[in-house]
Amino acid sequence: MPYLEKNKTDFIFTLYPGGGFNTKDESSLQKLKKVLTSPFFKGVIVTQEFTRNFIIEKLDCPQNKIHYIFGGIIPQNSIDIKRERVYKKEDSLNICFCSAKYMAQGLDKGYDIFIDVAKMLLKNNYNVKFSVIGGFDQDEIPLGEYSKNFIFYGYKKYNELSEIFLEQDIIISPNRPFVLNDGSFDGFPLGAVVEAALNGVIPILTDELQQNSHFTDNEMIIIKPEAEAIFHSIEGLIKNEKIVHLMSNNIQSKSKKIYSHENQLNQRLKILDIYI
Incomplete structure (x- = not known):
């Protein structure tokens, strides 16, 4: 935040569950509130509806700045995997x-x-x-x-x-x-x-x-x-x-x-x- 604001850099970020995002921790929420109210904050990508509802209801984040994309960026190791195992009742x-x-x-x-x-x-x-x-x-x-x-x-x-x-x-x-x-x-x-x-x-x-x-x-x-x-x-x-x-x-x-x-x-x- 100090770097972005010093350089007057507009930003968008993704707010994932986990990490330091805790819905009951006051320190965590103060940090998040500071980010969401920065004059250079342009948007936030959320991956869960719970997150979207929370930042609207508890942190007054404008709805037009929230972008909901279910899922996340993950390694593509298994995107093209072909599964050969077929379960049969005689097997475990x-x-x-x-x-x-x-x-x-x-x-x-x-x-x-x-x-x-x-x-x-x-x-x-x-x-x-x-x-x-x-x-x-x-x-x-x-x-x-x-x-x-x-x-x-x-x-x-x-x-x-x-x-x-x-x-x-x-x-x-x-x-x-x-x-x-x-x-x-x-x-x-x-x-x-x-x-x-x-x-x-x-x-x-x-x-x-x-x-x-x-x-x-x-x-x-x-x-x-x-x-x-x-x-x-x-x-x-x-x-x-x-x-x-x-x-x-x-x-x-x-x-x-x-x-x-x-x-x-x-x-x-x-x-x-x-x-x-």
């Missing part, structure tokens, strides 16, 4: 979880729910296997007799994720807003879920802030952050391999359209053209 259904660790048991990202779901499926003798990518290991939440059904990959570079996701059928992402701290929230879907979807992995995920504006129930399953409900959703998929195959194709196709540079960057260039 492969289910994964992917997240960095920000708090014990990953309560903000719903890691505890993921483990509860896994135990319920295994207790009912379903042929399922689980993979965990990110900051969690087998000691985070004790797995007991079920530990043999899990693979823990630890943290992976972004370009290493596709190889794992291509062998997965479902990614569970039951994240909860305002758990890490009072005003924090995630975008929809999480970045890890987007990368999984680009590889044809079916997301089962939460949307407590109702941020979804593009995906249908033929592409992903949006559900409350409750283990039993997720368990029953997966039961239905286990018994219907055709639905698994259809949803896998659907989510991969839709994600490629939404998150391609052609779509995401072109929308931004049109906005920049207005001001340039």
